[in-house]
Amino acid sequence: MCYHLILLLLLNNSLALAIMTGMTGMTAHALVPSQVPGARRHVVNAKKEDTTKALHYATHANNDKNGGDLEAGDQVVYTSLDISNELPSNPSNDNNDNASAASSSTSSSTTKNRKRISIPRTGNLPDIHWRAISMSHLRAHPNFQPLPPPSHISSLPTKEHVRNFRQDSWQWDYLHTGRCTTSQCAAALGFLEPRAARFLGIPSSLRRGGSGAWERLRQVVDDDVDVDLKGLEGVLCEGRTGCDTPSVLDDNNNNGNHGEKRGDTTVRRWRPTSKESERIWIPAHRLHNGLRTKPFPFTAKYIPNLTNDELYTRKLYLQRTHGTPSPMKTRMQWGNAQEATSVLTALNYFCDVDRRTTIHEVGMCGAGFDDGEDEVLQGVKIGASPDAIICHGNGTVEVLEVKNHCPFVWNRISPHYGNVKKSSNKKKKNKGKKKGKNKKKEVEDDEDDEQQKGGGHDGGPKHYLIRDFQLERRIPTAYIPQLMMEMLCVGDAVDLDNDNDDAHNSASRTPICTSAVMVRQTATKGAILLRLQRDEEWIQEMKYYLGRFQSEFVNTGKVPADNFFYDSDPNSRYHKFLQRTIELSESVEQVAFIDHSGVQRMVLERSRRTKGSSPLHHKVPLFLDRVNEGE
Numbered sequence: 001m002c003y004h005l006i007l008l009l010l011l012n013n014s015l016a017l018a019i020m021t022g023m024t025g026m027t028a029h030a031l032v033p034s035q036v037p038g039a040r041r042h043v044v045n046a047k048k049e050d051t052t053k054a055l056h057y058a059t060h061a062n063n064d065k066n067g068g069d070l071e072a073g074d075q076v077v078y079t080s081l082d083i084s085n086e087l088p089s090n091p092s093n094d095n096n097d098n099a100s101a102a103s104s105s106t107s108s109s110t111t112k113n114r115k116r117i118s119i120p121r122t123g124n125l126p127d128i129h130w131r132a133i134s135m136s137h138l139r140a141h142p143n144f145q146p147l148p149p150p151s152h153i154s155s156l157p158t159k160e161h162v163r164n165f166r167q168d169s170w171q172w173d174y175l176h177t178g179r180c181t182t183s184q185c186a187a188a189l190g191f192l193e194p195r196a197a198r199f200l201g202i203p204s205s206l207r208r209g210g211s212g213a214w215e216r217l218r219q220v221v222d223d224d225v226d227v228d229l230k231g232l233e234g235v236l237c238e239g240r241t242g243c244d245t246p247s248v249l250d251d252n253n254n255n256g257n258h259g260e261k262r263g264d265t266t267v268r269r270w271r272p273t274s275k276e277s278e279r280i281w282i283p284a285h286r287l288h289n290g291l292r293t294k295p296f297p298f299t300a301k302y303i304p305n306l307t308n309d310e311l312y313t314r315k316l317y318l319q320r321t322h323g324t325p326s327p328m329k330t331r332m333q334w335g336n337a338q339e340a341t342s343v344l345t346a347l348n349y350f351c352d353v354d355r356r357t358t359i360h361e362v363g364m365c366g367a368g369f370d371d372g373e374d375e376v377l378q379g380v381k382i383g384a385s386p387d388a389i390i391c392h393g394n395g396t397v398e399v400l401e402v403k404n405h406c407p408f409v410w411n412r413i414s415p416h417y418g419n420v421k422k423s424s425n426k427k428k429k430n431k432g433k434k435k436g437k438n439k440k441k442e443v444e445d446d447e448d449d450e451q452q453k454g455g456g457h458d459g460g461p462k463h464y465l466i467r468d469f470q471l472e473r474r475i476p477t478a479y480i481p482q483l484m485m486e487m488l489c490v491g492d493a494v495d496l497d498n499d500n501d502d503a504h505n506s507a508s509r510t511p512i513c514t515s516a517v518m519v520r521q522t523a524t525k526g527a528i529l530l531r532l533q534r535d536e537e538w539i540q541e542m543k544y545y546l547g548r549f550q551s552e553f554v555n556t557g558k559v560p561a562d563n564f565f566y567d568s569d570p571n572s573r574y575h576k577f578l579q580r581t582i583e584l585s586e587s588v589e590q591v592a593f594i595d596h597s598g599v600q601r602m603v604l605e606r607s608r609r610t611k612g613s614s615p616l617h618h619k620v621p622l623f624l625d626r627v628n629e630g631e
Helices: 002-012 048-055 096-101 108-116 159-164 170-174 182-188 194-200 211-217 229-236 274-278 308-321 327-337 339-353 415-435 477-490 536-554 573-586
Strands: 243-246 281-283 300-302 358-360 388-391 397-404 408-410 464-466 513-521 527-533 589-594
Touching (some): 159 229, 170 229, 182 211, 182 477, 182 536, 194 573, 211 536, 274 281, 327 339, 327 397, 327 408, 339 388, 339 397, 339 513, 339 589, 397 477, 477 513, 477 536, 477 573, 536 573
Antiparallel strands (some): 358 388, 388 397, 408 464, 527 589
16 A cells, blocks of 8 residues: 555656565666656657658758858758648658657647748749859859850851850850751660660650751751851851950959950950959858858858849749740750759869869850761761860869759649640540551650640649659760760860960860769759760760761751661660660769758848748748748
């Protein structure tokens, strides 16, 4: 009786420990806090990675004391529509502590806060410029070497100098006439034909015939324009007439060129003025001071901030022009708008590894092959425009290509998705009947939406859904021709105006670029940097089949038939070419994985933030539907 009385007294006083004595052979037991009435529940901290996965949070918190410098990376992209219902059923590893973190022991006040600050995963107005840094601002970065405006180029010492025209200029567009560029290379090789594409694992959204490449290569320049160097110079060079406006050079250049006039052909040192650059970027070494507790995570701080007025302006524009939803069109627009941001990701990584590294803007490379000295090409004019060229401090040169994976896909519960699929299936059935073939049903890619149609209804299901793209340690086979063509076309030099240059014939000199780096970047899962080594045997095979395409189809005027070049014989030359392409795709080197906290993007202006609020409240939504609606 005395023993039971003591035990009841201990429990009623909410003590955490009860030592049971009085019986021979009894051992001591401890009550856990959840077993003690009135004891405060405590959640054991889960691992950092698992907490991130469970709550869709990034691992870096807001730091107002440091002026928001660390907010340039992605801390939180979005949360689920209803966190209480959308949490993964098993968000953690096989760990008891992690299971506790995912249990219902979280306080009700915290749950309410999370619900209030959640950002929807669906919408009708996707923001393709979401936190994007523009190319014009990237050109002002201290570690980026930009090309000059076209009006500053007055002559072309060699044909290869056409690479000094920016990719957003009309001259760059003009150079595509009759040229097999990277956008047409895979098609001209037959990689996008049904059988070859199936063998290579190329998704249906990228498959197309060779007629587009055939039409491109049959294009000719105007009859009154000479195709020689002087003719190109007369057409492309805006600076030939001269101008009194001085070229804008970097104030740090001590080469006595500050007084150069527009039209100077030496373009390698052109930069925006220091004052203009300082309005956009602050180098990281100038940010270190005694008050900073953590080093700045990027090479330079991006000064411009995103305003709510700008978001609202984008929303109004989309509401007026959006019309028919098209994930395919949205995907292409996203890739273009986010390109400079992905180049910046590579810049931040490589310049952190070696401060001497610089990233160079480049235009159309490969015009040095136009003279026809390479007989294998049989007169094909080739060209490639890498997103940038990486010049490492040790002298190594690599081409840089970026791929931005769009987060917006069809929301399958949208009524317009159903209408589009019915129309698409009907077309496929009619096509199959005409050909008299029974094709197996293929798995449809979410991005294969080029023919989609439909509009939105207020209050109904949204058209778009955010997709978490899972990054892979491989380069898709469809991009191997692009990277190899870029390495080939860069040729023997990056700086065409150095003192030792004599002819700069890309086809005859030792290649300077022996590898390519691809950045595959997402909106929600960070980025991965991959390296592909140059393969001379593969490049020779590429030139061989491009030459065959020219001689068998372009020169004869014969439209290429389906599955041209394809040979199912495993010992055939073309089949071995395809097999080698797969091997290259899977043999790439993973340079780095960048968590989305390491991706530098534009942040929301500080005036829009609430002091002491959760970092989620500061984030820019991927959809513009609820902008200025009391979100």
